[in-house]
Amino acid sequence: MDGGALALWNKWATQILVVLSFSLQVVLLLLAGIRRREANPVLRLLLWLAYQLADSTAIYTIGHLSLISSTAVEHQLVAFWAPFLLLHLGGPDNITAYALEDNQLWLRHLLTLVVQVLGAAYVLYKHIAFAGSGDMLLVAAVLVFVVGSIKYGERTWALWCANFSSIDSSLKKHPRDKLGPFYPEPDVSEGLELNDEFLLYRAHSQFHVCKRGIVDSVIELEPGESRDDRIIVDLEHRHMWTMIEMELSLMYDILYTKAVVISTWFGYCVRVFSPLAIAAAFLLFQFNGSKDGYNRIDVAITYTLLGGALLLEASSLLDAVGSSWALTFLSGTRWAWLRHEALCYGRWYQLHRAVVSLHRFVGFTSSSSYIKSRRWSGTMGQYNMLHFCCRDEESTSYYRPLLGRLAKLLGYQEWWRKKHYSGAVVISAVLKKVLFRSLHGLFVQQNEVNTMGILRKKWGQQALEKWGLHDILRSELGVELHEGIIVWHLATDILLARINEDSKREDKDLVEVIRVLSNYMMFLLVRRPYLLPGLAQNWLYQQTCNNLEKIWHDNKSSPISSHGFARINELFHLYDSPDSSALPQIEMLAMILFLDEPGYSRERPRLSYSYTIVEVLESKPGKIVNPLVVLLDVWANILVYAANRCSRESHAKKLNSGVELTTIVWLMAEHLHQLSLGQKQGV
Incomplete structure (x- = not known):
């Protein structure tokens, strides 16, 4: 043989x-x-x-x-x-x-x-x-x-x-792409919504902001030149989200394809x-x-x-001349006759639609997948520390036994656990509105950034100052961002567990947004720490997990858990993701933490800080009417801080495996910062 x-x-x-x-x-x-x-x-x-x-x-x-x-x-x-x-x-x-x-x-x-x-x-x-x-x-x-x-x-x-x-060098030679009078009008034949194709053209016209931001370059305006901030002002926040997605897709083209x-x-x-x-x-x-x-x-x-x-x-030729990059090229060409023939007579737009139709035919779909391929999936990762620490080791081998045992055999057991207990949720319209409001407040209304567009204050500081709590909870923000995320993540789960069911139903959207933001920041800390600024402290996460596991195993037979633990354990064998099925177990451990906390402990300082946050928010000092609103502001501020302070290289690296929410937030902040500068300079 x-x-x-x-x-x-x-x-x-x-x-x-x-x-x-x-x-x-x-x-x-x-x-x-x-x-x-x-x-x-x-x-x-x-x-x-x-x-x-x-x-x-x-x-x-x-x-x-x-x-x-x-x-x-x-x-x-x-x-x-x-x-x-x-x-x-x-x-x-x-x-x-x-x-x-x-x-x-x-x-x-x-x-x-x-x-x-x-x-x-x-x-x-x-x-x-x-x-x-x-x-x-x-x-x-x-x-x-x-x-x-x-x-x-x-x-x-x-x-x-x-x-x-x-x-950076190309930006100095050509600061921006100018579509000029060849900017096509939106197609609203299917309703009053702006279609993706029109927003893609707008993304091209504002793409210089993304390029400037990714390389930390400065764009100098020529005399008499406008910043064209009207484009941003005219867009609603949901359309702006789509335009940002398109811009990041164009950046992907530059970094990972032959588009340039x-x-x-x-x-x-x-x-x-x-x-x-x-x-x-x-x-x-x-x-x-x-x-x-x-x-x-x-x-x-x-x-x-x-x-x-x-x-x-032949396919390469069709894709090249039918791509939206060709519109930018034709708009800036010095050959006026070519620009006139292709754009003024609409011949390029006809070719573009023909290429899109060909892609639909080849893809065996009637949807505009060719344009929508530039859209983000719209999901965010989720990871809950309490859910992870409540795990039953036997269930880990029971669920997907081959992969779990193979990971253990190869020494990747910890990696498998983190991946196994991670999940994803679709970002709601409420969350998008909350984040846009937070960004607009920091970068436009309150101007909480320096001349480089970097947030001046510590993560969560602006939110606590807004509610008069910074002097009380200053230490609870943590020395490093990673510590602050862990502390506020635990405090969030404890506080949400202590809210009665009537209040949860009344503030359903608020509770859900807080929960997904808290779980998302923990997801970044555990699975993608390179997308967080500051010194990574994995040991801090590991030590906190060890403390939580010990508390869980020492108290799961206590009166607070004995009445419902058998049923929850059964559920846990069936579900291994931080979704709604895990909430009873998460809330159970959260209540154990609150009742078991003896005060400040040198061995468990993060748990002590979380307990302090819960006590302060429940006492409602100062301007607090609803502690959930404070939690929401803090988490939104932490996310914006992380996105704004993260290295641009990390944002660029993540583009090759799907856009991350922090990257969307970072680029939106860049646009709002440019808008703020334009308003100051009166251009």
Whole structure:
């Protein structure tokens, strides 16, 4: 068996590698778009494997071709495949980098580009006559070689353009995109709502704010130039959320695709030249009389490579000219006749709608998925510490036993627990309104930011000062943000557990918003600490969990829990996510914490701080009418602080696996800060 497999590899190694390289390109093209949202882990793994294998497979195959001696005349055609490997190294237009760090390796890609182009040229030179196959095949090989070299160079150029320093430099040369009078009117044929396409155009017109924010650049206005803040003022908060989502999708294009390179004169010329060159190569090969002497499998592979390349390049052309990036390019072109023909007569808009319709047809859906693919999924993570500490170890192995046991075997038990007890909820319209109101108050009305748009005060400080509680609860905000989140998370669960059912029903929306905000900040602390500013303190979280687990196991047989623990434990075996089914158990531990708390304890200071918060809010000092309103303001302030103070690089990194709520809040704050500056300067 081994000898048979080895003999098969020795005879067909080149063919296998070339087909594999082409297959990986198809996988990349089809799956690259899933990174715009939280995708299925299996699909993400498949995409990651394809990205990692694509370059190494093509590079290895070029090296293999340069070393083999084509003594067999019937296999001389394999030399024609070397230029196609350069085309594969260029990759699809919708993916250049898998992670943000890949953009920093552009110099390495440049060196690899030079080596591989020389390698492919050597293969062609070594077999330049193609065993007497004639000039037609040679011309076809040269055409594909030119296209492949250009597309590979484009990818390296795109990686360089995606560096923050390059984005900053481009902002200094071209501070903003101007759509001018070519701004299309909204289509309200389906009602009074602004459609996504119109908001995408507005996102392009305001995209300079996102680019400036991501690289901490400063935009200087030219004399007599307006900030165009009217766009922000005119939008309702729900439409502004959509526009922000679109802007972040455009930033994803810059960081992880070839969008910057494509939307240039050179890029569009390449998109027109490439399918024409591949079509010419296809015809030259078709009418090459000597191809009948080649191996039939080699001929079939060559047709597959030519046909696949033609289809991919034609698709690239349609996507490029029909993309909204083309509108920005046409609006800013110096060729007035082209701008007039394409935009004033509406020809580009007709082409754009045709491309969108084609995407709908190919996707077998009647919805505008092509535009909506730029929309955020609208979900936020959830993680509740009390729910985690109430866990039953046996249930962890009972639920999904294979994955749980495998994680334990590999030493990833803690990671599995955190992931297993995490969940997600859809962000409600009430929460969006609350966050927008908080942002508008901090950045526009009260001007609580410095000239760089950074919040001046500590997390939660502004909210406590608003209610006259800062002097009382100053210490309870914590030394670091991570500590403050843990303290207020525990206090929130305790306070919500102590509110009677009538009050909960009366303030249902308020309770729900507070709960999801509290669980979301804990989700960031546990699962995505890189999206929080300040010093990460995992030990603090671990120590608090240990204390909570000890309290739970010491008291779960107490009178407060004995009457309902059996039924809750049964529920717990069926549900392992922080949803409504876990609330009885969470509230039970919260009540145990409140009744068990002996006062300040050096061993459990976070629990003591939480108890103090609950006592103060329940006593309703000063301006407090409803403690729930105070909790809501504090959590909204903490979230805004975390989004505003988080590193811009962290926001950019998260774009390749779906937009995070903190990134949405950060960019909205950037827009409101620009609005505030415009109002101050009277422009």
